Amino acid sequence: MLRRGLQQATVAEIAAAAALGKGTVYLQxxxxxxxxxALRQRYVEGIEQAARAAVRRATSPPDQLRAFVRSFVIxxxxxxxxxxxxxxxxxxxxxxxxxxxxxAFIEVVKGGGFPATNIDLVIDFTLGGIHAAAITVAHxxxxxxxxxxxxxxxxxxxxxxxxx
Numbered sequence: 675m676l677r678r679g680l681q682q683a684t685v686a687e688i689a690a691a692a693a694l695g696k697g698t699v700y701l702q703x704x705x706x707x708x709x710x711x712a713l714r715q716r717y718v719e720g721i722e723q724a725a726r727a728a729v730r731r732a733t734s735p736p737d738q739l740r741a742f743v744r745s746f747v748i749x750x751x752x753x754x755x756x757x758x759x760x761x762x763x764x765x766x767x768x769x770x771x772x773x774x775x776x777x778a779f780i781e782v783v784k785g786g787g788f789p790a791t792n793i794d795l796v797i798d799f800t801l802g803g804i805h806a807a808a809i810t811v812a813h814x815x816x817x818x819x820x821x822x823x824x825x826x827x828x829x830x831x832x833x834x835x836x837x838x
Contacts, residue, residue, distance in 0.1 A: 675687075675688065675710075675759055676755050676756065676759060679759075679763065680710065680759055680763045680764055681763075683706070684706070685699055685700070685703075685705075685706050685709070688706065688709055707764075710759075710760065710764055713760060714760040714761070714764070714766065714771055717756070717757075717760055718771060718772060718774060718775065719774070720749065721745075721746060721749040721750055721775060722774045722775050722778055724745045724748075724749045725741075725742050725745040725746050725749070725775065725778055725779075726778055727745075728741035728742060728744065728745035729741050729742050729745075729778075729782055735782075735785065735786030735787065735788070735836065736786070736831055736836035738782055738785070738786060739782055739783070739786055739788070739827075739830065739831050739834065739836050740827040740828065740830075740831050740836075741827075742778070742779060742782045743804060743826060743827040743830045743831075744823050744824065744826075744827045746775060746779075746804060746808075747804060747807070747808050747811055747823045747826055747827075748823055750805075750808050751808050751811045751812040751819070754812040754813070757812070768805070769798075772801070775801070776797060776798075776801060779797055779800070779801060780793065780797055783796070783797065783834060786834075786836065788834040788835050788836055789834075789835040790834055790835065796833075796834065800830055800833065800834070803830075804826060804830065807822075807826045808826075810822070811823060811826070
């Protein structure tokens, strides 16, 4: 799918790349779209697990917030071509697809007691900003990404009123 694009790829090619028979793929999935949906779900679950693990390792609410943001940006920019395929090329609603991350972010913000007055608006605005910034980070040279990721995390932290 990454080589030929989502529209051109066939279930037979997907099966061959996974060293499976086409029939085996159809035992689990009804269509190519179902395969892509499952890949997208697994992709988002991986980002969520990484973000939650980063939050658990942090010791204070501001550090948990920054850890969540850093982990989210790093995980969602680690394979820009796959991200593009699963979301942009597939034409899915990213807000719906990333709903588990929104829930996890709400838990971090509410748990940290940050002085945001309209949590839902702040969350949506912040996640949209993180997503837009992640696109930029994905295209930076590797030696500039870590600094950019930290700058995004610090910006979100300041926007939510987190103390360092």
